[in-house]
Structure formats: C-alpha cells, structure tokens
Amino acid sequence: MTEAKTPAESRREARKEQRRLDIVDAALTVFARDGFALSKMDTVAEQAGISKGTLYLYFDSKEALFEGMVREKMLPTLEKLQSELVATPDASAEDMLRMQMRFFYRNVLNTERRHIMRLIMAEGPQFPHIAQFYYENVMSRGKALFKGIIEHGIRTGEFRTVEGHGLMKIAMAGGLVAALWKTIFDTFEPIDLEAYCETHIDVLLNGLKA
Structure with a gap:
C-alpha cells in the first residue's frame, strides 16, 4: 500500500512539474526562433529563468529536451483526439474525418505546435534521430487514427477502396x-x-x- 504524500511533498512535486513545463515552453520558444541546430541549452535555461545546471537535472541533452517537448506538446493532443473519436462510436466515417481534420487544424496548426512540424521539416534531414522520434511517436499515431476512420468508411460503404493510392501522405x-x-x-x-x-x-x- 502506497503511503499518502504529505502536503509539503505534494507542493514540491507540483513545483517540480511546473518547472518542467516551464522548461518545455522555453525550449519551444528557443527552438522555433533559433532552430534546433543553433539552439543552445544555455539559451533555453535563460529563457526559462533557471540555471543551466538546473536544466540538466530535467533533460540531460538537447535531444532529450526536444523529445520531452514533443511528448508534452503533441502526445496529450493526440490522446485528446483519440478520446473524442472513441466517445462517438456511432458517428459516420465522414463526421469522424471532419472531426479529426478540424481538431488537427485548431489544436496543432493554429497554435505554437505548428513550429514543431516546421522544425522537423527544416532540420529532420540533418538530425534524422529527431525526425524518427517524431515519426514514431506523433505521425504514426495520427496516421493510425486516420487509417481507422478510412477503413470504417470502407466497411460501411461510405468510402470507396483506396488502398495503395498514397492517401495518408496526400492527406498529410x-x-x-x-x-x-x-x-x-x-x-x-x-x-x-x-x-x-x-x-x-x-x-x-x-x-x-463511393
């Protein structure tokens, strides 16, 4: 049985989590402004209002910081979209597709999250490991949701069969x-x-x- 945290422990954990979020926000600001290649951990620490040593307590490298930023900024958004789709099991494939597309535009493209996409497009070839991380953790999950909607539409007769036509890439x-x-x-x-x-x-x- 897990011991209940004391109020002081809860406050310390809350402060630690808030500092991590502040670092992630600072990283996005710096990466978006300077690019991944030219960004420095010192600059992120200054933007976050902390020492470089404190920053390294949370993220031990610039790559780890980028991955943490993607996890914090993109993954909860995908999880929210998935929850909304699951909550409408009786919706038509057309309605589900409209929901996913509108969610993506409003919650990614119309927010600071679009800068993460730009970073991947601009610097992915130079840093293939961050491109791979983004693909495996974000794009592949978004594709899976989209593919599920298309397959649902094909099963119900709303959509025609489009296998092998590069639909996922065209949609993206x-x-x-x-x-x-x-x-x-x-x-x-x-x-x-x-x-x-x-x-x-x-x-x-x-x-x-169809």
Whole structure:
C-alpha cells in the first residue's frame, strides 16, 4: 500500500512539474526562433529563468529536451483526439474525418505546435534521430487514427477502396503546406486556416466517397 504524500511533498512535486513545463515552453520558444541546430541549452535555461545546471537535472541533452517537448506538446493532443473519436462510436466515417481534420487544424496548426512540424521539416534531414522520434511517436499515431476512420468508411460503404493510392501522405500534405504557409508566408498573404481546413476536408471527401 502506497503511503499518502504529505502536503509539503505534494507542493514540491507540483513545483517540480511546473518547472518542467516551464522548461518545455522555453525550449519551444528557443527552438522555433533559433532552430534546433543553433539552439543552445544555455539559451533555453535563460529563457526559462533557471540555471543551466538546473536544466540538466530535467533533460540531460538537447535531444532529450526536444523529445520531452514533443511528448508534452503533441502526445496529450493526440490522446485528446483519440478520446473524442472513441466517445462517438456511432458517428459516420465522414463526421469522424471532419472531426479529426478540424481538431488537427485548431489544436496543432493554429497554435505554437505548428513550429514543431516546421522544425522537423527544416532540420529532420540533418538530425534524422529527431525526425524518427517524431515519426514514431506523433505521425504514426495520427496516421493510425486516420487509417481507422478510412477503413470504417470502407466497411460501411461510405468510402470507396483506396488502398495503395498514397492517401495518408496526400492527406498529410495539405496540413504540411498550411503549417509552412502560416509560419513563413502569413505576414505577406494571411491564410484563413478555418476556411483552408474546410477546403481540405471537401477535397478528401470528394475523393473518398463511393
């Protein structure tokens, strides 16, 4: 039987967790501004308002910090999406696809999380280990959710069979373009992500419907 924590222990754990979250937020700010290759742990520590030694108590390398940032910023978002899809088992495949796409645009592309996608696209070739980590922990899970919706639609007759047509990559490509545009070109030609999302959904559904 586990002993109950004292109030003092609970407060210490809460402070430790908050500091970890502050570090992750600082890392995202620094990585997004300076890029992964040029970012320094000293700069992240300064951004977080802590010493470099304290930072290393939480993350022992820049790669570990990046992985921690991905876990904190992306994985809970995926888990929330999965929970919402599970909570609507009787929804049509079309409604589930609309839900997933809108969730992705609103909770990833329209937030600071899009900078993580940009980092992977820009620096993944130079740092294949972080690209692999992102693929295995984020992209593969998102693909699995999307694939489940498509297979459900095929079983119910809503969607035609599209095996072997690169659908997953085509579906993701629209989101990657939106992330790049929002991050790089939005100052010159603003993108309406809500409208873009609806167009993306319509294009997919028009290609999928039986």
